[in-house]
Amino acid sequence: MFRTKTGIVDITAYIRELLFEHDCVILPGFGGFIGNYSPAQIDKSRCIFYPPVKQITFNKNLNHNDGLLIGRISRSRNINYGDARSIVEDFVGRVHKKLDKGEVVVFDHIGSFVRQPEGNLVFEPEEGVNYHLDSFGFEPFQYKPIEGYDVRKRILRHIDREPLRRDSMRKTIWRAAVVLPLLALLLAVPLKTDVFKPGIESGNLNPLVTAEFENNRQAIDSELLNEISNTKTTVPETVSETPDSQPDTYQSTPAEANAMPDKPAATVNEMQLQYSVIIGSFQSEENALDQVQILKANGFNPEVIKAPNGFYRVSAIKCRDLETAVFKKDSLLKKYPGTWVSKIR
Secondary structure, X not given: OEEEXXXXXXXXXXXXXXXXXXXXXXXXXXXXXXXXEEOOEEEOOOOEEEOOEEEEEEEOOOOOOOOHHHHHHHHHHOOOHHHHHHHHHHHHHHHHHHHHOOOOEEEOOOEEEEEOOOOOEEEEEOOOOOOOHHHOOOOOEEOOOOOOOOHHHHHHHHHHOOOOXXXXXHHHHHHHHHHHHHHHHHHHOOXXXXXXXOOOOOXXXXXXXXXXXXXXXXXXXXXXXXXXXXHOOOOOOOOOOOOOOOOOEEEOOOOOOOOOOOOOOOOOOOOOOOEEEEEEEEOOHHHHHHHHHHHHHOOOOOEEEEOOOOOEEEEEEEXXXXXXXXXXXXXXXOOOOOOEEEEOO
């Protein structure tokens, strides 16, 4: 407590308020008070818990005016800044006079100052004061240690137990029974793609066209077995030029000569043509006509046959018997992969 021309002023009260809010409070012309955070601690020898605390230290070199303390005094006392600075200067002057006389100056709830003979200023913080707001109201407390509890007994009890044995062999067999069939299934499943099937043209990968080809090829294969044996003893019948039961055809202009005259055959007027050698089957009529032009350029007399399923089959040659049709088909396979025989109905 110090008396000035404006009355009795307790500067230390303002310093304490600011220490709760700031980590550094400077008393101009004297030094700075610094708050250092310290976490919660435990004194095992005395069985005491201490809460987190902001410990106060002092640095005499921080003596410039940062305006914090004087501004607080000015606002609290509702006086101008100059009068507040005069109060601080008067307070610091009185403190220095007491220290020069060798007296101990005490700042309540902050700490005490004393000047040594060699001129050093020594600060001793007051114990039991905590400026950490988050720990406000926390007090050190003493705990009673638990007696008669030995952790080693708990550990020994586990060690004495016989370890749980697992039938590792049975577990391995069980895993193998699950994993091996899965691996076998993965290895057994081939790549399902028509690109790798023999007899399928790579240029025609439409699944509907491929399915139509497969169905007709299976029908012809079964028919081959039944009719090849009967071909040798069967005498072809002569009928009219074109039966009414034939599928709709787009007749093309006959070529001058057959590209592959392997056998002298009877004219169409003399014998009935019962089998067609199919080069390809297309969903698009335009694609079928393009194939016809290619066959014409190679000396064939092709035609487009519209199948019941809506596809357009391109026939390169018509034959009167199955044996001749198969012979023609085999001779065309190298140049036209996927060639097959269809019976004219």
